[in-house]
Amino acid sequence: MKELLVKESDYVYVLPKGTVQGQKVPVYFYLSDKLFELLEEDAIKQAANASTLPGVEGAIYVMPDVHVGYGFPVGGVMATRLEDGIISPGSIGYDINCGVRLIATNLRAEDIVPVRKQLMERILQEVPAGVGSTGKIKLSRSELREVAVKGARWAVERGFGFEEDLEHIESFGALPNADPSYVSTDAFDRGSDELGTVGSGNHFVEVQVVDEIYDQEIAKKLGLDVGQVCIMVHSGSRGFGHQVCVDYLRIARESLKRYNIDLPDMQLACMPINSEEGQAYFKAMNSAANYAFANRQILGFITADTIRKFLRISWQELGYRLIYDLAHNIGKVEIHKGKKLLVHRKGATRAFPPYNPEVPPAYRDIGQPVLIPGDIGRYSFLLVGQPRSMEISFGSACHGAGRVMSRTKAKEFVKKEGLEKILKDLVVVARGKGTIMEEIPQAYKDVSEVVRVVDALGIAKMVLRLRPVGTLKG
DNA sequence: ATGTTC
Numbered sequence: 001m002k003e004l005l006v007k008e009s010d011y012v013y014v015l016p017k018g019t020v021q022g023q024k025v026p027v028y029f030y031l032s033d034k035l036f037e038l039l040e041e042d043a044i045k046q047a048a049n050a051s052t053l054p055g056v057e058g059a060i061y062v063m064p065d066v067h068v069g070y071g072f073p074v075g076g077v078m079a080t081r082l083e084d085g086i087i088s089p090g091s092i093g094y095d096i097n098c099g100v101r102l103i104a105t106n107l108r109a110e111d112i113v114p115v116r117k118q119l120m121e122r123i124l125q126e127v128p129a130g131v132g133s134t135g136k137i138k139l140s141r142s143e144l145r146e147v148a149v150k151g152a153r154w155a156v157e158r159g160f161g162f163e164e165d166l167e168h169i170e171s172f173g174a175l176p177n178a179d180p181s182y183v184s185t186d187a188f189d190r191g192s193d194e195l196g197t198v199g200s201g202n203h204f205v206e207v208q209v210v211d212e213i214y215d216q217e218i219a220k221k222l223g224l225d226v227g228q229v230c231i232m233v234h235s236g237s238r239g240f241g242h243q244v245c246v247d248y249l250r251i252a253r254e255s256l257k258r259y260n261i262d263l264p265d266m267q268l269a270c271m272p273i274n275s276e277e278g279q280a281y282f283k284a285m286n287s288a289a290n291y292a293f294a295n296r297q298i299l300g301f302i303t304a305d306t307i308r309k310f311l312r313i314s315w316q317e318l319g320y321r322l323i324y325d326l327a328h329n330i331g332k333v334e335i336h337k338g339k340k341l342l343v344h345r346k347g348a349t350r351a352f353p354p355y356n357p358e359v360p361p362a363y364r365d366i367g368q369p370v371l372i373p374g375d376i377g378r379y380s381f382l383l384v385g386q387p388r389s390m391e392i393s394f395g396s397a398c399h400g401a402g403r404v405m406s407r408t409k410a411k412e413f414v415k416k417e418g419l420e421k422i423l424k425d426l427v428v429v430a431r432g433k434g435t436i437m438e439e440i441p442q443a444y445k446d447v448s449e450v451v452r453v454v455d456a457l458g459i460a461k462m463v464l465r466l467r468p469v470g471t472l473k474g
Numbered sequence: 475a476t477g478t479t480c
Binding site: 069070093094095096098131132189190199200201202203236237238239241242243245246329407434 | 475476477478480
């Protein structure tokens with residue numbers, strides 16, 4: 001299908017409306033020439049499939065870190081009209097509210113670098129990571145219901161963080177319209193002991209240092225300077241959100257006939273937003289999203305507390321300050337160009353511009369922070385949302401590097417090259433070697449190239465780069 | 475992503 005894409009301008013390729021059968025809107029791919037070469041046929045097909053869905057509005061947008069996903073590509077943005085559109089679990093993702101948090105500290109690189117190995121070993125002891133890992137927090141059914149409604153606030157009330165953290169979280173760390181009575185017993189069972197755990201795959205807790213600044217003025221307003229130590233958390237809603245997705249994909253498949261929805265791919269199984277099933281999924285999805293906000297709140301706090309105890313310093317000396325926390329797998333009701341839409345972001349980050357009311361007051365004149373984690377060996381980036389995102393991507397940017405090598409291929413590569421040689425002087429801790437082998441830097445696209453594209457398009461502005469000091473993986 | 479092929 002690649003030959004059907006038309007290069008409209010630098011970084012913009014379009015699959016014009018009318019190219020595929022039943023297509024309702026065009027599909028825009030935001031790519032450099034280099035990333036265009038890496039674009040997979042199946043990812044194009046998946047984005048094209050979504051452009052045929054009922055009530056899809058404007059266009060489908062695909063970010064430069066695109067890769068094939070379940071039904072809808074990772075890196076995809078789709079908006080559907082509330083009155084006649086659908087809601088698609090596969091277009092939000094299995095890991096509901098997978099997202100990123102960045103915490104600043106007053107520490108300098110030299111405080112951490114000499115002791116980074118011991119520090120990461122300590123963090124490994126305190127922060128549970130890995131598939132099926134469980135935490136110290138055991139939740140009763142009623143407590144879990146509370147988590148699902150209150151989100152990050154629940155964690156703060158239990159002592160995991162501070163009231164002022166909440167102002168620096170997307171949607172204040174608690175999405176409205178969460179109703180855990182629409183969440184299954186299976187999900188409750190899986191969620192009861194996984195709060196405050198990292199998970200697996202590309203999830204991590206990382207100690208980082210501000211490495212390079214591209215916009216001094218904005219970095220200053222964020223209170224960030226070269227050499228400053230930060231904590232980045234990348235995790236989601238664990239088994240709780242996964243089960244919500246599984247449950248509602250089944251419900252969606254079973255309700256397709258009832259609502260006369262015809263699909264090019266069963267993985268895009270969806271429900272009218274204005275249906276009993278669609279509303280049920282929306283309320284369950286928001287519950288899982290709030291679980292993820294609480295999860296990252298706890299993870300970030302425990303990590304900061306561990307660093308503090310390791311260095312034997314006070315909270316004041318540590319200077320813990322939440323910069324921002326955001327979702328990159330989520331469906332949200334937003335108004336774009338005067339229309340009330342459900343914006344599906346799957347591997348895409350909200351990137352609202354300055355003076356948008358959703359941007360925290362402290363950042364109002366610089367725009368919403370956009371946190372882009374890279375792979376374990378390279379860099380992560382902080383950008384801020386720009387006005388053009390509201391014109392060309394429903395206020396969205398990319399979310400990360402994006403895979404280029406399959407997990408299997410990555411493991412074969414490690415067996416051939418040797419893990420020590422690949423990781424060189426990186427400090428990466430984990431309970432097992434499996435995930436690290438799948439997550440080697442070579443398995444990912446260069447995140448620098450990805451953020452360069454969203455910066456060049458005016459979706460989000462590059463502010464600074466962070467480099468890893470030590471990484472905890474699942 | 476995921477009690478990693480219920």
